[in-house]
Amino acid sequence: MIPFDFEYYRPDTIQEATDIFQQLESEGKTPVYYSGGSELISMARVGNLTFRAVIDIKNIPECKVLEYDQENNLILGSALTLSEISESKQFPLLEKTAGRIADHTMQCKITLGGNLASTIIYRETVLPLLLADSRAVVASQDGLREYPISQIFDRRLNLNKGCLLVKIITNKGFIESPYFHIKKTKNEKIDYPLLTTAGLKAGGLLRIAFSGLFSYPFRSVQIENILNDTVSFEERTEKIADIVSGNILSDINGSSEYRKYVLKNTIMNVLETMKDA
Ligand SMILES: Cc1cc2nc3c(=O)[nH]c(=O)nc-3n(C[C@H](O)[C@H](O)[C@H](O)COP(=O)(O)OP(=O)(O)OC[C@H]3O[C@@H](n4cnc5c(N)ncnc54)[C@H](O)[C@@H]3O)c2cc1C
Numbered sequence: 001m002i003p004f005d006f007e008y009y010r011p012d013t014i015q016e017a018t019d020i021f022q023q024l025e026s027e028g029k030t031p032v033y034y035s036g037g038s039e040l041i042s043m044a045r046v047g048n049l050t051f052r053a054v055i056d057i058k059n060i061p062e063c064k065v066l067e068y069d070q071e072n073n074l075i076l077g078s079a080l081t082l083s084e085i086s087e088s089k090q091f092p093l094l095e096k097t098a099g100r101i102a103d104h105t106m107q108c109k110i111t112l113g114g115n116l117a118s119t120i121i122y123r124e125t126v127l128p129l130l131l132a133d134s135r136a137v138v139a140s141q142d143g144l145r146e147y148p149i150s151q152i153f154d155r156r157l158n159l160n161k162g163c164l165l166v167k168i169i170t171n172k173g174f175i176e177s178p179y180f181h182i183k184k185t186k187n188e189k190i191d192y193p194l195l196t197t198a199g200l201k202a203g204g205l206l207r208i209a210f211s212g213l214f215s216y217p218f219r220s221v222q223i224e225n226i227l228n229d230t231v232s233f234e235e236r237t238e239k240i241a242d243i244v245s246g247n248i249l250s251d252i253n254g255s256s257e258y259r260k261y262v263l264k265n266t267i268m269n270v271l272e273t274m275k276d277a
Pocket residue numbers: 032033034035036037038039040041057078079100101102103106109110111112113114115116117118119120122123124125159163164165166191192193
């Protein structure tokens with residue numbers, strides 16, 4: 001049970017949503033955008049979060065869009081659920097990533113925008129977006145603005161108060177690139193990542209991004225430069241393990257030493273399987 005009362009709003013347009021947010025904020029009602037609701041509800045239940053109003057964005061058509069535009073860009077609304085994205089089969093790497101987050105029942109609730117904006121340290125759906133140079137459309141009361149995902153997602157989604165993530169735009173060229181996705185968990189197939197490694201090959205070069213390695217998801221150009229070097233696979237693997245060493249997460253899922261071991265095996269695996277891609 002949620003131990004407090006709150007108001008519920010379900011706007012039909014982006015403008016209405018940002019206006020309502022502003023209005024409720026000025027009334028001191030600490031509003032939150034509500035998408036899948038899974039994090040908001042679970043945090044509210046245990047007393048980690050309070051709000052006096054939620055703004056459900058699922059009625060806003062732009063937040064539920066799933067289509068190609070005329071420039072061959074895939075447009076994904078932020079309120080699409082992980083299962084809607086997977087079932088559409090439009091973005092194979094994102095489909096793989098989404099298909100390994102929680103279980104099928106939760107994937108029917110959890111949304112793309114909710115995962116990107118959540119407080120959980122993994123936020124795995126950002127990996128394909130960082131790799132594919134996706135762009136994010138964000139609404140404020142002043143209108144819509146488009147940003148490279150790498151600009152507004154640095155460790156976490158950095159939105160100003162009241163801003164709404166509307167949709168994600170990804171060029172088809174990246175979507176069709178050869179890719180890999182390896183999620184290692186402690187015990188069960190369905191679990192938080194010990195290490196999730198995702199990547200793709202674009203213009204003959206490997207790109208790579210991680211969740212679970214540090215306390216935030218990231219893509220690293222420095223790691224990619226080593227990955228694409230011409231020295232032996234073993235040397236590249238050792239160099240990568242060396243440069244990340246100081247930041248590797250240690251928690252109940254695994255020590256930093258164990259994560260480093262998993263990382264090395266994963267990098268060797270990636271280099272072998274992607275060498276002719
Ligand atoms: C059992 C379980 C297992 C999980 N396992 C994993 C896992 O392995 N890997 C992983 O990455 N995640 C995992 N998660 C987390 C999950 O993927 C989501 O991050 C989370 O539940 C939120 O998604 P939601 O759509 O329900 O968001 P909500 O609860 O609706 O919102 C979450 C936050 O995002 C904000 N928000 C939502 N939409 C927008 C928007 N469009 N613009 C701006 N702000 C917005 C909300 O205000 C809120 O602060 C798991 C969750 C559960 C319950």
